[in-house]
Amino acid sequence: MATFPDTIPELDIKKRNLVEMNWDPITRIVGSLGIFTKIDFANKTVAECHSTSSIFRGYSIFMKGKDPRDAHFITSRICGICGDNHATCACYAQNMAFGIRPPALAEWIINLGEAAEYMFDHNIFQDNLVGVDFCEQMVKETNPNVWEKAQHTPAPNADKHGYRMISDIMTALNPFTGTFYRETLAMSRMTREMFCLMEGRHVHPSTLYPGGVGTVATIQLFTDYLVRLMKYVEFMKKVVPLHDDLFDFFYDALPGYEEVGRRRVLLACWGSYNDPDSCDYQYKNMAEWGRKMFVTPGVVVDGKLVTNSLVDINLNIRILLGSSYYDDWQGSETFVPRDPLGNPVDKRHPWNQTTIPRPQKRDFKGNYTWVMSPRWLDQRTGDHLALDTGGGPIARLWSTALSGLVDIGYVKATGHSVKINLPKTAMLPETEFEWHIPKWSNTLERDRARTYFQAYAAATALYFVEKALAELNAGRTSTWTEFKVPEEAIGCGFHEAVRGVLSHHVVIREGKIANYHPYPPTPWNANPRDMYGTPGPYEDAVQNTPLFEENGPDKFKGIDIMRTVRSFDPCLPCGVHMYLGDGKILETRHSPMFGVAGHE
Template structure:
């Protein structure tokens, strides 16, 4: 939709063009981006992020057997369902008071590492890079493509492409070499996941208390054989990404402002350390810090906290521009204090009540326009409710891990200002050393750059995990499941990283059944609309004020810089909103003399 309008600001009148992309393609089709653009000044003046789909797992989970929670919640998404299942298992482990055997933890870590490699590869090379490929750049920035044809690729000896334009051609859909090779890597990494957890993307061998995977030396050898092939691909992909992204900065001065927002990043941590994790709430800060991806909240480049208890207590779910009624005075209070005595707010996921209120979309000031709620984190230093983002997942994960400086294995190490990654010798390439440095900006380019580095991080971590798992098997420690009992009353919370960022599941059990259940994936954090205080969500904030570098005018405008920015967050709307059908209603009842009523 395109509409011309005028907007006055003081003495200045700006001619704005209203443009919408709804739905945005290449992802689930219910994300809309609605903008007002000042073409004379090459700037996006205003942005609204909308979602037209409502689902509602928080509603229909009530009354279910809590042991079914991970099987049900994995269906929230057909992309990161295993992340949901894993996070649900973590929450159940806490509620049941059960610790998984070491080998089970390594198996879950191996499955999740494969998922990160699978999803990030297919998204980066087959979806994101369509926006950077030769065909797209030719349509939106032909002068940039001309410069790319005449710019040598600095790391050509590492990836084999002579010019930047050659790299762009490698990502052309269906014809580019890297585009096709990424599809093959996605097949291998999906097989790796299935070896560990039975089925992708809804695990069949993952349970609270452990896994049902039969752990044999052959199982881990099969995983490792595929991992070595993935390493060859990653060693080539990282320098290709660096060359292309560095070119954009050099060729388009000011491009660092595209998608840039204040540094407010959240990471909930990933890859449990079996030697430390016990799933008790009391010890959650300690075992959280020992994960192989370190949790943390980063504001303006400073690490505010790495305690999962602090992170948990500070979560608030706000409304505002969302299609819901407030539960402040109507909903039941399930948890007033956490197991450590910290007060739990009415707007915390443990106490949330979902009250959907369908209505007409209103994109005006103060209007309601999205089924996504607005998660925020209360900064105890200032009292501000922060619209944290996940940097698409990898940016926050690497940034938090680097700043914490706690991870140190033979292949991955956090230094306080960077993350060092060693990729072992593989089938077709020697050992390679990579280092991701904390960038100056949280912007479109750095979100995308971090993604390929996290593929490398996950691959190196997987190599470490498979080595540890094989050591367990050789030592005869093959137990993968611990029995447990479901208590009559309990609470639990799971913290994990979905592919595109922070993931938490909050569980309340009463009389042996689920009384309240709220999953909060990365999409509500990233795609949230303006909250009750008028604070825009991260998509909106990153697009609003964005400078336009596309060479097309309003009549042929594709919005490529807007699309690159939204996609840099790795958007996936099924996790943002949920479905609820109520009690249903009979549309028509058929009677058959053979089958009987209701056939």
């Protein structure tokens, strides 16, 4: 399709050959994620990217009419990896709607369960899935010159993790044969056991309910958890310096690699770990008890904290249709015209959303995915921001660092960093790590933050064990509060799933669920171009990213693209099937006067 007038001189036009390369699926559990690109091999860059999801599940539809007490059991099945995060967030929303406050001991048990989940999931994803992208086998195939340099580069922290050269770290990450790869697998089993001690079953908790937990709290229970936790703490003293060495090496070996997966700093964190001394689940107090969370909620724009109020965060969520397979609901019922504080609630807020699916053929010039486009309205500018979670940890640490509110001994937010103190263990001395706010929100820094947040989760768990034992020793052993389901109510829960922001919004009428919308991190990260043409975070991070892979089109693996997508932790990518579109070459015409013209 020609879009330039015929009178433009041919000398002013530069031709670019673009090759369609598509990876579909790239995901595990929450639907099939496809990344469709057009690559400019001459300039070694991604010219265009679309993120698609080909599966529709419809939880917001079949939750209607259900007993509100079942919400957490049902929504935990949204995901086979982070189901407990959904169950926890649903319980938070139920607690608000039912007007109840769980006993403190129950909250510490829930926090311990979620800490174990962070440790488990980040551990297995970082080192058994993301790590493969940096292992010897992969680097040899995609960047043999980098492998050659790795063989001659000493690891600065070899005395802490035991691998003398950077190449030794890469070899240790080889799947199934690498020593570090196997060590992390064993550790993931231990962390899963820790979760089961607190909530009975992983990944769909059997002892988690609105009002608290059914877990029988004993000194033995917390001791069994603590024994495993201390082994993980010792492991972290090795893992953090190992990953620092690996990621720093890539910056050094490939100058310019900071641009891979880089996008504007637009980060979202909804907060995690409620403090039972402050959290009463009343909406009117939500901003206050939200700031008491042990991971501070916040919206970070261009590196600056815009807000850490959960009320502000809640009211400014907008669900835009964009390029998704749904009809608009503007003519549908408004369930919640105002929040409990009297603030108006937008029609595009999850409380007022009505899901109207409209299956259709994928069209990259129109609609091409089942994912809607969550946005956050920046009241300062009127912009609908395509916030991302950065895979979870980078947003959590960035928001917590800037707020400077967390200080519990084991972890401390300084305003510009987060300090993590790990006590003496069987073989290693007391160790302090400090995560500093990075220069960029890019592929390597998303991955680096995931490592530091593993240590953060372990450190907070130490604190939670102490608090739980204090409750037990004081004789405050209750773990559940009775309640009655109201005839009419609304509720919202805010939490951090492993890979980022998670909210559940519920409306109850006549004692049944009238409207229910869960928004996990996948819609925030994997969404398509919205109604304003703004690309989603995956699309934005991949589009225009430079490519450092040494292979040409015939053997291209797209390793820089894969590292970028996986840095967001897209619900654990297990199988990547590559489709080259039969090597179809497109021609893009570029004029110095008008920019990119289109494809022919």
